[in-house]
Amino acid sequence: MVGQPEDTDDLVQESTIRAWDSLGSFRADAGFGTWLCSIGVHQAIDHLRKKKRWRVEAQVVYANECFKSQELQAEVIGVISDPAFAYEVEEHIAYCFTCVGRSLPPENQAVLVLREVMGMTSREAASALGITDSVLRHRLTSARNEMEQRYDGLCSLVNKRGVCYQCKGLRGATPTSRQGRDIKYLRDFDERLDIVRSANIDNGATQAMHDLFWRRTDELEESGRGSPISESDCGKV
Numbered sequence: 741m742v743g744q745p746e747d748t749d750d751l752v753q754e755s756t757i758r759a760w761d762s763l764g765s766f767r768a769d770a771g772f773g774t775w776l777c778s779i780g781v782h783q784a785i786d787h788l789r790k791k792k793r794w795r796v797e798a799q800v801v802y803a804n805e806c807f808k809s810q811e812l813q814a815e816v817i818g819v820i821s822d823p824a825f826a827y828e829v830e831e832h833i834a835y836c837f838t839c840v841g842r843s844l845p846p847e848n849q850a851v852l853v854l855r856e857v858m859g860m861t862s863r864e865a866a867s868a869l870g871i872t873d874s875v876l877r878h879r880l881t882s883a884r885n886e887m888e889q890r891y892d893g894l895c896s897l898v899n900k901r902g903v904c905y906q907c908k909g910l911r912g913a914t915p916t917s918r919q920g921r922d923i924k925y926l927r928d929f930d931e932r933l934d935i936v937r938s939a940n941i942d943n944g945a946t947q948a949m950h951d952l953f954w955r956r957t958d959e960l961e962e963s964g965r966g967s968p969i970s971e972s973d974c975g976k977v
Contacts, residue, residue: 741784741846741853743838744954751787755780771864778868781850788846794961796843796890797968799836799904802957804971812956819949820914826945827914829907829923833897833932834939835950836906839957840890848883855880856933888929897926903970910949920945 742748759779766775795801806812819825837857841849847869854865855876866876896902907923914920926932941947960966 744958745951751783755783774864774868785846785850794842795968798957798961800970801960801966801968805966826918827911828920828946830935830939831944831946832907834936834941837936848879851879852883
């Protein structure tokens with residue numbers, strides 16, 4: 741839900757402390773994993789409420805800024821040039837999913853992640869969030885509709901009119917031996933969700949690049965700098 745590595749680490753630590761302090765209040769009528777997840781997801785929601793909601797085109801903004809800044813370009817090239825780095829498109833699609841998810845209301849993003857990514861049942865997700873099944877269904881429908889619409893206008897893997905070509909551009913910038921599997925056209929939002937569920941987002945081969953992207957994109961979105969209109973043609977040529 742959060743993405744930014746330092747914020748995520750802080751939230752995990754705070755959630756662990758809160759769980760330990762509250763252990764005596766745990767009731768066995770809910771699964772321990774659901775109870776623990778409830779603490780973490782509420783920490784994430786509270787954190788995101790204090791932050792600006794990201795622009796749908798946050799990745800386009802960052803690509804534009806990289807295009808104009810030799811310093812930002814050098815950071816990306818430095819990560820890609822590391823022999824330990826490999827580009828895995830599934831990991832980038834998972835990164836993109838969370839990035840676009842940051843444009844949703846945090847409560848809707850939480851429902852989408854718990855149900856569609858973590859695979860919780862409606863009952864488990866509603867229990868973790870402390871809401872009714874009907875509220876959960878309403879938020880899930882809203883989140884799915886918003887995400888499908890935003891990908892339709894943003895992602896060139898979902899719709900060829902999409903403005904974001906990061907997948908193609910980043911893979912092409914990576915040495916051939918470390919480019920990973922080829923990029924395929926995604927037929928619908930559910931196919932994207934399948935990839936997000938299976939992607940190795942913790943300690944994956946692409947993580948160092950994504951950690952950098954999170955930090956810089958978070959800075960840009962908090963400040964509101966940069967244009968959401970594609971200026972770089974990244975990956976088109």
